Every structure is written in C-alpha cells, then in structure tokens.
Amino acid sequence: MSKSTDWYDLTDGKGQRQRVTIETLKSAAKSMTGSSGLTLQVILDGNRVEILPLLENIASTGAGSIPVRTGLDVASALGLEIFKEPAVRTSPRPQSLRSKLARLPGQWVAIREDEIVASSKDLSELMARVGSVEASILFIPERSAERRR
Amino acid sequence: MKYPFERVYPDNVYRPMIPFRVEGMPVGQTFWGLVDSGAMATTLDARIADALRIPLIDSAAVSVAIGGSHFETYLADVGIIVGQHRWVSEVRFARGWSHSYYVFGLQDLFSLFRIHVDASSGMTDLAPHRHEARITRVRR
Numbered sequence: 108m109s110k111s112t113d114w115y116d117l118t119d120g121k122g123q124r125q126r127v128t129i130e131t132l133k134s135a136a137k138s139m140t141g142s143s144g145l146t147l148q149v150i151l152d153g154n155r156v157e158i159l160p161l162l163e164n165i166a167s168t169g170a171g172s173i174p175v176r177t178g179l180d181v182a183s184a185l186g187l188e189i190f191k192e193p194a195v196r197t198s199p200r201p202q203s204l205r206s207k208l209a210r211l212p213g214q215w216v217a218i219r220e221d222e223i224v225a226s227s228k229d230l231s232e233l234m235a236r237v238g239s240v241e242a243s244i245l246f247i248p249e250r251s252a253e254r255r256r
Numbered sequence: 257m258k259y260p261f262e263r264v265y266p267d268n269v270y271r272p273m274i275p276f277r278v279e280g281m282p283v284g285q286t287f288w289g290l291v292d293s294g295a296m297a298t299t300l301d302a303r304i305a306d307a308l309r310i311p312l313i314d315s316a317a318v319s320v321a322i323g324g325s326h327f328e329t330y331l332a333d334v335g336i337i338v339g340q341h342r343w344v345s346e347v348r349f350a351r352g353w354s355h356s357y358y359v360f361g362l363q364d365l366f367s368l369f370r371i372h373v374d375a376s377s378g379m380t381d382l383a384p385h386r387h388e389a390r391i392t393r394v395r396r
Contacts, residue, residue, distance in 0.1 A: 113339070116395055124395075139334065170274070176275070180339050183257035189379075208265045217285070233308035241284040243275065245265060245356040249312055 115184040119166035135161040148190040173244045174241045219243040261378040272380040277333025280308040288357040295361030301353035342394045
C-alpha cells in the first residue's frame with residue numbers, strides 16, 4: 108500500500124502539536140493494553156489495532172476525546188488501511204436517526220456519530236450554533252424532491 | 257487518503273463519498289461530496305455560498321441539467337479542503353439543489369488527485385498528483 112504522507116499533526120491536551128507517524132503509533136501500541144470500544148480499527152504492522160486510544164495516548168488526552176473523523180484523517184494521511192467488518196457495509200444506520208432525519212425535511216442538520224447535534228432552516232445559523240464541534244452537515248430534502256442520481 | 261464508502265441520508269446505498277470543507281466554514285464541520293467521474297464540475301448548493309458570503313452574480317447565471325433536473329448555476333472560485341489538502345476550485349453553485357450531498361467531477365478532483373474507487377472493498381483512495389502546485393497542505 109502506498110503512503111499518502113508520512114505524518115499527521117495532532118493537537119494534544121495542552122494545545123501543543125504532536126506529530127503522528129507510523130513509528131509513534133507503533134510505540135503507543137506497545138504501551139497500550141485492553142480495548143476501549145472497537146470504534147475504528149486500522150492495520151498496523153499486520154495487526155488490527157484501535158487507532159483512537161493510540162492517538163489519545165500520543166496526545167495525552169482522555170478516553171473519547173479524539174473523534175472518529177480525526178482517526179480517519181490520520182489513517183488517510185499515513186496510508187493505513189482501515190479494517191472494516193463485512194457486516195458494516197450492510198448494517199443499517201440506526202433506524203432512530205433515519206426516523207429523526209425524516210422529520211426534518213427542508214432543514215439543515217448537523218450530525219455527529221449518528222446523533223443530531225443541531226438543526227435549522229438557515230445554514231449560516233446552523234454553522235454558528237455548531238461552532239467548532241466536528242459534525243457532518245446535511246440538507247434534508249423535501250420528500251417530493253428525494254430522488255436517486 | 258482512504259475513505260470508506262458512505263451512505264448519506266436519504267440514500268440507502270453506500271457510495272464513494274468524501275468529507276470536505278469549503279474555506280470559511282467552521283473547522284470541524286464537513287459536507288459530503290460524491291466522487292463522480294460522470295460529472296464535469298464541482299457542484300455545490302448555492303445556499304452554501306450565501307451562508308459563507310461568497311458573492312454570486314445573477315447576471316452570470318447559467319442553466320444546466322444535472323441528474324435529470326435543471327438548475328440555475330453560478331461560478332465562483334472557492335477554497336476546498338479535503339483532509340489536510342486545500343485547493344482553489346471553480347465551483348458551480350446551483351440554486352434549488354435538493355440533494356443532501358454534492359458532486360466532485362472530472363474538472364477538479366479528478367484532475368488534482370489519482371483516484372481509485374474500489375466497490376468490492378467499499379473504499380475510495382485519493383492521492384495528490386506529484387508536483388501538483390495547486391494543492392497546499394493545511395493544518396486542521
């Protein structure tokens with residue numbers, strides 16, 4: 108697998124920049140024990156490892172402080188293969204989220220980890236309310252406008 | 257950069273989507289863009305331009321057909337950020353856009369990156385062309 112880059116800059120708990128490389132990940136992996144939820148796994152040295160706890164270790168931040176999106180960015184920057192359970196592709200998004208989104212036609216919605224963070228008919232207002240929180244921004248089409256490309 | 261296929265509401269199908277930012281929007285917030293070799297231009301909702309105060313000139317509107325629908329579109333140069341890569345794109349902003357995601361086409365993403373879409377593994381791999389001067393690296 109070809110690497111896209113050799114490093115990724117991560118901001119630690121003190122606001123300092125920590126350079127993440129394959130070597131720092133390997134070093135962090137050696138000092139880690141146990142599992143914290145199997146949220147995002149990558150292939151490192153032929154082994155499946157959870158990347159978020161490794162990044163939390165490198166950044167000296169608490170459990171759950173590194174969002175999945177950052178883990179994906181680090182994996183992309185370092186050219187790490189993301190391990191994906193076959194079932195993940197076909198497992199449905201939690202029905203509750205789809206149901207909630209279906210009740211917001213014509214609105215802009217901010218979603219983080221399958222939860223609606225905020226919604227508004229005004230995109231600029233939504234952006235301001237969400238601020239620096241990591242979130243995907245979607246416009247929920249009116250039902251009559253839904254169509255497949 | 258590798259991205260797993262994503263299913264974006266209300267779609268029930270996993271597609272080659274990538275998260276991206278438009279320069280000017282808060283760091284951390286992203287939209288979804290479909291990597292679409294059947295499209296030419298990068299197309300975004302004109303309300304994104306409105307929200308970010310990107311001027312769109314009414315007299316420069318061009319009517320185009322996208323996905324079987326007609327839209328009034330306006331061109332504007334804006335910064336696009338994917339991962340830690342930024343470039344200035346000539347974006348087509350469409351009034352009346354009714355999808356929850358946007359489109360990256362041949363004139364932009366495909367000319368800047370080598371793109372490999374693997375439907376069997378459900379992964380999209382982007383690597384910037386060597387010596388591509390239009391791409392700069394950004395810190396998150």
